Amino acid sequence: MDQMLPDEIGAIRDSIRRFMEQEIIPNMDAYEERGELPRDLIKRAGDAGFYGCTFPEEIGGSDMGYLAAAIIIEEIARMDVRYGGFNQNGGNCPACIFLAGTDEQIQKYVPDLLAGNTVGMMALTEAGGGSDAAGAMKTFARREGDVYKLNGSKMWATLGDECDVGILLAKTDPEAGARGVTAFIVEPKKYPGYSAQPIDVGLSKSFRTCAVFLDDFVVPVENRLGEEGEGFKIIMRALQGGRAVIGAKALGIAIGCFEDAVKYANERIIKGQPIGHYQMIQAQIAEMAVEIEASRALVYQAAQAMDEELPTNRLAAIAKFHASKTAKFCADTAQQIFGGYGLSTEYRISRYKKYADLMFTGEGTANVQKILIAEDALGYKVADRHHGKTGLRSMGRKG
Ligand SMILES: Cc1cc2nc3c(=O)[nH]c(=O)nc-3n(C[C@H](O)[C@H](O)[C@H](O)COP(=O)(O)OP(=O)(O)OC[C@H]3O[C@@H](n4cnc5c(N)ncnc54)[C@H](O)[C@@H]3O)c2cc1C
Numbered sequence: 001m002d003q004m005l006p007d008e009i010g011a012i013r014d015s016i017r018r019f020m021e022q023e024i025i026p027n028m029d030a031y032e033e034r035g036e037l038p039r040d041l042i043k044r045a046g047d048a049g050f051y052g053c054t055f056p057e058e059i060g061g062s063d064m065g066y067l068a069a070a071i072i073i074e075e076i077a078r079m080d081v082r083y084g085g086f087n088q089n090g091g092n093c094p095a096c097i098f099l100a101g102t103d104e105q106i107q108k109y110v111p112d113l114l115a116g117n118t119v120g121m122m123a124l125t126e127a128g129g130g131s132d133a134a135g136a137m138k139t140f141a142r143r144e145g146d147v148y149k150l151n152g153s154k155m156w157a158t159l160g161d162e163c164d165v166g167i168l169l170a171k172t173d174p175e176a177g178a179r180g181v182t183a184f185i186v187e188p189k190k191y192p193g194y195s196a197q198p199i200d201v202g203l204s205k206s207f208r209t210c211a212v213f214l215d216d217f218v219v220p221v222e223n224r225l226g227e228e229g230e231g232f233k234i235i236m237r238a239l240q241g242g243r244a245v246i247g248a249k250a251l252g253i254a255i256g257c258f259e260d261a262v263k264y265a266n267e268r269i270i271k272g273q274p275i276g277h278y279q280m281i282q283a284q285i286a287e288m289a290v291e292i293e294a295s296r297a298l299v300y301q302a303a304q305a306m307d308e309e310l311p312t313n314r315l316a317a318i319a320k321f322h323a324s325k326t327a328k329f330c331a332d333t334a335q336q337i338f339g340g341y342g343l344s345t346e347y348r349i350s351r352y353k354k355y356a357d358l359m360f361t362g363e364g365t366a367n368v369q370k371i372l373i374a375e376d377a378l379g380y381k382v383a384d385r386h387h388g389k390t391g392l393r394s395m396g397r398k399g
Pocket of ligand 1: 158201371
C-alpha cells in the first residue's frame with residue numbers, strides 16, 4: 001500500500017525499521033529483565049526525530065504529519081510492542097502543551113520532550129472510571145496565592161513513576177462537570193506531594209503504568225495550561241490526535257502476529273509437510289491478511305484526515321475499533337497456529353496477545369468508540385460537532 005502513499009512514507013518506514021533493528025531490539029530484553037526505563041533509547045529515538053512528526057520544526061518537531069506518526073507507531077508495535085516511548089514523548093503530553101500552552105510553556109517543555117531529554121506522562125483517568133473521565137474526577141486543585149495544591153489520585157498513568165513532566169487533570173470547580181476541569185503541567189520530581197505506585201498488568205516492566213497519589217502536590221500557577229475550566233477541552237482535542245494514530249499500534253500488533261504466524265506455518269512440519277500447506281491454516285492466514293489490509297486503509301485514512309485538517313472523530317473511532325478487533329483476531333489466530341507453543345513465553349505471540357487486549361481499553365474503550373459511531377449514525381449526536389471550534393492551536397499540517 002506504500003506505493004499509494006506520498007514518497008517520503010517509504011523512507012520513514014525504512015528509517016524506523018533500521019532504528020528498531022539497531023537500537024531497540026538488541027537492547028529491550030535487558031531493560032525488561034531489569035525493569036528499567038530505557039532513557040538512553042528514549043533519547044536516541046528523540047535524536048532520530050521520531051517523536052516530533054506532528055509538531056512544527058521551530059520547537060524541535062519534524063512536521064512530517066500524522067500519517068508519518070502512524071507509520072512510526074505501526075512499525076514500533078510490529079517490531080517490539082514493549083517499547084512505549086512514542087506515546088509519552090510524542091503523544092498526548094507534548095500535544096496538550098502545544099495545543100493550549102503559552103509560548104513560554106511550549107518552549108520550556110515541548111522541545112525537551114520531543115528530543116527525548118525528558119520523559120512525559122498524561123494523567124487523566126481516575127479509579128471512578130476512565131470512560132466518564134470528567135464525571136468520575138475527584139482530584140481537586142485549590143489555589144493558594146502563586147500555587148495550586150492538588151489532592152486526590154490518578155489510575156493507570158503510564159510512566160507516572162518516572163516522568164519528568166506530565167499533564168494532569170484536576171477539578172477546580174467540582175460543581176461545573178467537564179467545565180470544572182483544569183489542565184496542569186506537572187513536574188513530580190521538582191515539587192512535593194506526589195507519589196506513584198506501579199501496577200502489574202503483565203505488560204512492559206520498563207514502561208510501567210501507575211497509580212498516582214497527590215497530597216497537597218504543588219503546581220505553580222504559571223504551570224496551569226489554558227484557563228481554569230478549559231482542561232477537558234484541551235485533553236479531548238489532544239486525544240483526538242492520539243486516537244487518529246493509536247489504531248496504528250493495533251495495526252502493528254496485528255502485522256507482528258501475522259508475520260510470526262506465516263513464518264511458523266512455513267517451518268512447522270506436521271505429517272511430513274509444513275502446516276501452511278493445510279487449507280484450514282491457509283484460511284486463517286487469508287482472514288488475517290484481509291483484516292489487516294482493511295485496518296491499514298482505515299488507520300491511514302484517519303491519519304491523513306488529521307493532516308488535512310478534516311473532521312476525524314468518527315474516522316478515528318472507526319479506525320481504532322476495527323484495528324483493535326484485528327489485533328485481537330490476529331493474536332488469537334496466530335496463537336492457534338502456534339499450537340501449544342503460542343502459550344509459551346519463548347515466543348512473543350503470548351506477549352502480543354496481551355497488548356492486543358489492551359487495544360480495546362487504552363485511549364477510549366471499544367464501547368466508547370461504538371457509542372460515538374452509533375450516535376452519529378442514528379443522528380443523536382454528530383461525532384465531529386466540535387470540528388474547528390475549539391479555539392486551540394492546530395496540529396494538522398495545514399494549520
Ligand atoms: C496499560 C494501561 C495504560 C494506561 N495508560 C493511561 C495513561 O497514561 N493515562 C491515563 O489517563 N489513562 C491511562 N489508561 C486508562 C485507560 O484510558 C482507561 O482504562 C480507559 O479509559 C477505560 O477506563 P476504565 O478502565 O476505568 O474502564 P471503565 O470506564 O470503568 O469501563 C468499564 C467497561 O464499561 C464499558 N462502558 C463504560 N461506559 C459505557 C457506556 N456508556 N455504555 C456501554 N459500555 C460502557 C467500557 O467500555 C468498559 O468495557 C491506561 C490503561 C491501561 C490498562
